[in-house]
Amino acid sequence: EQIFSRHLILPDHAAPALALWVMHAYAFDAFFTSPLLAITSPVKRCAKTLLLIVAGALVPRRLFASNVTAAVLFRVIEKHAPTLLIDEADTFLSDSDTLRGVINSGHTRTTAIVIRSSGDDHDPRVFSTWCPKAIASIRELPDTLADRSIEIAMRRKSKTETVEPLRGDRIDTTCEPIRQKAARWADDHLEELRTADPEMPASLHDRAADCWRP
Numbered sequence: 001e002q003i004f005s006r007h008l009i010l011p012d013h014a015a016p017a018l019a020l021w022v023m024h025a026y027a028f029d030a031f032f033t034s035p036l037l038a039i040t041s042p043v044k045r046c047a048k049t050l051l052l053i054v055a056g057a058l059v060p061r062r063l064f065a066s067n068v069t070a071a072v073l074f075r076v077i078e079k080h081a082p083t084l085l086i087d088e089a090d091t092f093l094s095d096s097d098t099l100r101g102v103i104n105s106g107h108t109r110t111t112a113i114v115i116r117s118s119g120d121d122h123d124p125r126v127f128s129t130w131c132p133k134a135i136a137s138i139r140e141l142p143d144t145l146a147d148r149s150i151e152i153a154m155r156r157k158s159k160t161e162t163v164e165p166l167r168g169d170r171i172d173t174t175c176e177p178i179r180q181k182a183a184r185w186a187d188d189h190l191e192e193l194r195t196a197d198p199e200m201p202a203s204l205h206d207r208a209a210d211c212w213r214p
Contacts, residue, residue: 003175007054007166008047009157017150018055024214025059025083025132026186030193032109035211037134038141038149046154048136050166052085055134057175059083060183067091070098074114074127077106081131089137093145100142105129107148108210147207 001015056062063082106112112130200209
């Protein structure tokens with residue numbers, strides 16, 4: 001929470017939500033659902049990319065992408081099982097039904113699969129789409145993605161607001177102890193997380209509850 005709040009002007013309650021999503025990236029295999037982290041803003045220059053950079057310094061096996069196709073997306077997930085951090089989504093995501101479908105599929109473990117023909121014999125092959133994903137976009141995400149998301153709605157910093165400038169060349173080193181502790185905590189508590197059944201607020205139902213339960 002402190003790392004996020006140090007460098008970013010955030011909406012109320014966003015810092016703990018972001019910290020929890022980071023921990024989810026370490027422990028997501030304990031869960032049935034993996035909510036998208038949707039970082040949105042009404043206009044440019046609201047620090048969406050900066051938020052992704054900070055998140056990327058905290059999560060395991062980060063992979064940044066400012067553009068990606070559906071065919072590449074499921075192959076890179078299958079090969080590397082990354083924490084996927086997609087920026088500039090407003091420039092390409094709405095134009096591809098296939099890409100949105102692949103991302104949607106990764107919301108639950110059971111559905112996180114696509115099937116494609118592969119090789120000279122065109123044998124069918126199953127690819128996984130199961131990994132933590134964050135997407136930054138000007139304006140809200142398309143409806144089906146937004147429905148599978150925890151949203152952080154960013155805004156421009158006012159003239160009276162100040163934050164500590166981010167040194168992009170140092171943030172990875174700064175966050176290394178946190179990454180180590182997060183990985184250890186997730187390893188130590190994975191079985192407890194698998195069997196946990198937290199009581200959900202009455203205001204959350206259906207897919208919203210599914211997103212927040214992890």
